[in-house]
Amino acid sequence: MDEVLTAALRxxxxxxxxxxxxxxxxxxxHSKAxxxxxxxxxxxxxxxxxxxxHSSDERGRCKQCSGWLRSRRHPCSVWNIAHRHLLTGS
Structure with missing residues (x-):
C-alpha cells in the first residue's frame, strides 16, 4: 500500500x-501575472x-539526510540544488 500512496503523491x-x-x-x-x-x-x-x-544540526550535519549509520555534511544536496537553481540560474 505504501508504494501506491508514494506513487500517487509523486x-x-x-x-x-x-x-x-x-x-x-x-x-x-495578464494570466502570468x-x-x-x-x-x-x-x-x-x-x-x-x-x-x-535540511538545516544543519549542532554538529554541522544535515538533520534530514543524516541517520544512525551515516551523516551528511551541511550543506546537503538539497541546499546545493536550491543554491544552483535560485542563485546561479543553472
Whole structure:
C-alpha cells in the first residue's frame, strides 16, 4: 500500500509542477501575472519548508539526510540544488 500512496503523491506533485510550467509558458501576460500573484508565495513557502527540514544540526550535519549509520555534511544536496537553481540560474 505504501508504494501506491508514494506513487500517487509523486504523480500529483509532478502533475502540479507540469501544470504550472504549462501556464507559465503558454499563458498571456495578464494570466502570468495572476499566476505569479498566487503561486510564487506557495512555492517559496514550500521551498523554505524543505530547506528547514535540511538545516544543519549542532554538529554541522544535515538533520534530514543524516541517520544512525551515516551523516551528511551541511550543506546537503538539497541546499546545493536550491543554491544552483535560485542563485546561479543553472
Amino acid at each position: 504523480d500529483a506533485v509532478f502533475d502540479r509542477l507540469d501544470y504550472l510550467d504549462r501556464l507559465a509558458g503558454e499563458s498571456d501576460q 495572476a499566476l505569479a500573484d498566487t503561486e510564487i508565495v506557495r512555492l517559496t513557502y514550500a521551498f523554505r519548508a524543505l530547506l528547514a527540514e
